[in-house]
Amino acid sequence: MIARLLWASLWHDRRRKSYAVLNVALGTTLATALLNLSLDIGDKMNQELRGFGANLVVVPRSTDGPLRLGGLDDDPLRKRDGIPLASLPRIKEIFWQHNIVSFAPLLESRAKTKGGDVVTIVGTWFDRAYPVAADDEFRAGIARVYPLWPMSGRWPDDAADPRGTVLGAEVARKLSVGPGDVLPVIPLDGGETVNLAVCGVVRTGADEDERVFVPLEVASLLGRHDDLVDRVLVSALTMPDNDLARRARHARETLATREYDVWYCSPFVDAVAYQIEEVIPGARVKPIRQITESEGVVIRKIQFLMAVVTVVALSCSALGVFSLAGTMIADRKKEIGLCKALGAGNGQVMLMFLAEIALAGLVGGVLGMCLGIGVCEGISQKLFGAWASVKLGTVPVVGLLSIVVSLTGSLIPARLILRVEPSVTLSGE
Amino acid sequence: MSMVKVTNVVKKYGAVKALDGIDLEIEQGEWVAIMGPSGSGKTTLLNLLGCLDVPTSGSIVVDGQDVARFSANELAAIRRERIGFIFQQFHLVPYLSALENVMLAQHFHSMANIREARGALDAIGMGDRARHKPSQLSGGEQQRVCIARALINDPAILLADEPTGNLDRKNEEVVLDLLRECHAQGRTIVLVTHNPEIARHADTVVVLSHGRLASGGTRGTRRCAASPMVAEPSLTAVGT
Numbered sequence: 001m002i003a004r005l006l007w008a009s010l011w012h013d014r015r016r017k018s019y020a021v022l023n024v025a026l027g028t029t030l031a032t033a034l035l036n037l038s039l040d041i042g043d044k045m046n047q048e049l050r051g052f053g054a055n056l057v058v059v060p061r062s063t064d065g066p067l068r069l070g071g072l073d074d075d076p077l078r079k080r081d082g083i084p085l086a087s088l089p090r091i092k093e094i095f096w097q098h099n100i101v102s103f104a105p106l107l108e109s110r111a112k113t114k115g116g117d118v119v120t121i122v123g124t125w126f127d128r129a130y131p132v133a134a135d136d137e138f139r140a141g142i143a144r145v146y147p148l149w150p151m152s153g154r155w156p157d158d159a160a161d162p163r164g165t166v167l168g169a170e171v172a173r174k175l176s177v178g179p180g181d182v183l184p185v186i187p188l189d190g191g192e193t194v195n196l197a198v199c200g201v202v203r204t205g206a207d208e209d210e211r212v213f214v215p216l217e218v219a220s221l222l223g224r225h226d227d228l229v230d231r232v233l234v235s236a237l238t239m240p241d242n243d244l245a246r247r248a249r250h251a252r253e254t255l256a257t258r259e260y261d262v263w264y265c266s267p268f269v270d271a272v273a274y275q276i277e278e279v280i281p282g283a284r285v286k287p288i289r290q291i292t293e294s295e296g297v298v299i300r301k302i303q304f305l306m307a308v309v310t311v312v313a314l315s316c317s318a319l320g321v322f323s324l325a326g327t328m329i330a331d332r333k334k335e336i337g338l339c340k341a342l343g344a345g346n347g348q349v350m351l352m353f354l355a356e357i358a359l360a361g362l363v364g365g366v367l368g369m370c371l372g373i374g375v376c377e378g379i380s381q382k383l384f385g386a387w388a389s390v391k392l393g394t395v396p397v398v399g400l401l402s403i404v405v406s407l408t409g410s411l412i413p414a415r416l417i418l419r420v421e422p423s424v425t426l427s428g429e
Numbered sequence: 430m431s432m433v434k435v436t437n438v439v440k441k442y443g444a445v446k447a448l449d450g451i452d453l454e455i456e457q458g459e460w461v462a463i464m465g466p467s468g469s470g471k472t473t474l475l476n477l478l479g480c481l482d483v484p485t486s487g488s489i490v491v492d493g494q495d496v497a498r499f500s501a502n503e504l505a506a507i508r509r510e511r512i513g514f515i516f517q518q519f520h521l522v523p524y525l526s527a528l529e530n531v532m533l534a535q536h537f538h539s540m541a542n543i544r545e546a547r548g549a550l551d552a553i554g555m556g557d558r559a560r561h562k563p564s565q566l567s568g569g570e571q572q573r574v575c576i577a578r579a580l581i582n583d584p585a586i587l588l589a590d591e592p593t594g595n596l597d598r599k600n601e602e603v604v605l606d607l608l609r610e611c612h613a614q615g616r617t618i619v620l621v622t623h624n625p626e627i628a629r630h631a632d633t634v635v636v637l638s639h640g641r642l643a644s645g646g647t648r649g650t651r652r653c654a655a656s657p658m659v660a661e662p663s664l665t666a667v668g669t
């Protein structure tokens with residue numbers, strides 16, 4: 001009977017109920033969208049920021065000292081030891097292998113141009129298929145690590161352009177060469193001339209503008225002939241540091257076993273670095289921290305903002321339900337009076353009314369959830385050009401929110417039910 | 430034993446004394462008609478008898494309990510268990526079918542039972558209109574549904590406020606027949622009416638005037654003989 005009653009009443013008063021539904025739906029649309037976005041934004045920002053380059057750099061243990069963001073060491077006297085090329089696949093074998101977006105080896109040397117200028121040559125991979133055990137579609141190279149480098153011309157193709165070169169903007173300006181030109185260079189020790197085919201010119205505003213990026217094999221021709229590289233840039237998806245991560249950084253040995261396990265199994269930048277060090281003996285892995293740190297701060301701020309907007313939106317919904325519930329009761333005084341005359345207690349009538357509103361709220365919530373997921377995906381596409389992953393956990397949360405919103409909105413009007421006097425509402429025309 | 434005993438009841442609405450010292454006793458199985466000019470307090474009295482309201486002072490004893498000081502929920506319980514209402518305006522829920530309207534009363538009383546509800550509609554000759562909404566029923570039909578609803582929980586007292594006020598002669602007859610049937614089954618009926626033709630069927634006619642029982646100026650229950658044949662002349666005496 002209750003179900004029948006609820007349904008009949010909902011259907012009878014469907015216009016107003018649909019306003020209530022709409023009201024709650026709008027609120028929960030926003031709540032769903034923002035909740036999912038704020039849960040997803042960490043991952044998305046992370047992916048986005050990976051576009052700005054490496055957040056880890058692998059160097060030989062002996063090479064210490066300050067590191068510049070994406071910069072290359074200028075010291076010509078540094079010890080020439082390095083990271084064995086053969087150890088690189090292991091970076092994709094660590095616990096967080098799927099979080100390794102890409103990596104690129106760097107090998108530095110110098111060469112002379114025809115005009116006698118000395119240029120710094122950096123041998124690297126641009127973009128090459130690098131199948132590893134975990135992922136046979138994996139691609140490695142500097143174009144993967146720095147996909148957003150402002151480039152005129154194009155990235156060379158590792159397979160098709162064996163002499164393909166990317167010039168730093170300053171070098172290109174000094175030598176007056178550009179994409180499509182050929183740049184002959186001679187090893188400092190006077191070996192054979194190598195004709196570099198310039199494919200692109202990059203301007204980062206940093207040290208890269210002074211470099212000449214060539215395929216690793218070409219750099220070996222111009223300098224060292226072993227299988228060591230100076231450093232490896234790694235781009236990894238990491239999680240913003242939390243308290244645990246900060247404690248682990250300053251005193252890992254103080255962590256309890258369980259905490260250590262949690263830390264090790266979380267993609268904190270330090271944990272990823274630590275795991276790479278584990279697989280490449282003699283290597284030091286340094287996080288390039290500015291990026292991950294500011295990321296955490298920004299994300300927390302955005303999440304706070306979203307929470308505020310969500311609360312405001314839900315309050316507006318509750319307010320809308322409040323006014324609708326008020327007029328609904330006023331319009332249905334006769335019916336309420338009748339129920340009371342038939343012997344319904346105040347609680348019973350109130351419960352029926354609240355159940356009706358809660359049901360409308362739930363319908364609105366479900367509607368809002370669907371809309372919200374749509375909006376969330378829309379925003380995600382617009383902002384990040386990727387689908388947001390919808391967290392299933394938000395479904396019951398939003399469902400509950402929609403009921404809570406509709407009930408808070410209707411609790412005060414529901415008190416009007418107490419004041420309906422059947423003797424008054426039922427007499428009179 | 431009296432079904433309801435009203436003692437010195439006063440009901441004030443602000444400065445207006447709607448009822449001014451009413452004493453009335455209603456016996457089990459008695460049919461009481463309340464008459465009187467408009468504004469004399471008939472509806473007010475009926476509402477008090479129906480536990481829809483409480484008096485300003487005085488006592489109303491139902492089943493040995495004085496309900497005059499009952500809380501809203503206690504009154505609701507009495508209504509639920511003991512009282513059936515028939516309204517001049519029917520007061521059927523517009524979006525429920527005839528059947529569902531009857532079931533609503535069952536629902537608040539105990540539990541909806543579709544077979545019983547259907548039986549109640551059959552009993553008043555409305556079985557074939559069970560699925561109709563009130564708006565699809567004539568006034569007389571609506572009133573019959575209202576009667577079915579009032580009777581569904583087998584109330585001790587049936588209260589009717591001008592049940593035929595909105596009906597034509599033919600439907601008036603139908604409703605009256607139903608009431609007579611109830612009376613014959615031994616149900617207590619209190620009915621407000623302006624129509625002496627209807628009051629004629631009652632065992633007792635109570636006439637109100639300005640919130641008092643008009644019976645030669647003395648307070649007390651005006652009682653007529655049980656037979657309508659005898660009741661008629663005494664009623665005329667009251668009217669004059």
Ligand SMILES: Nc1ncnc2c1ncn2[C@@H]1O[C@H](COP(=O)(O)OP(=O)(O)OP(=O)(O)O)[C@@H](O)[C@H]1O
Nearest residue numbers: 424442445446447466467468469470471472473474
């Ligand atoms: N809820 C109320 N608030 C204020 N005054 C009321 C209320 N109900 C009734 N009254 C007043 O009490 C008096 C008696 O009203 P009541 O409705 O009992 O009259 P009645 O005999 O039923 O009249 P009618 O034949 O027109 O239905 C009237 O003066 C009326 O104005």
Ligand SMILES: [Mg+2]
Nearest residue numbers: 471472473590
């Ligand atoms: Mg009246």
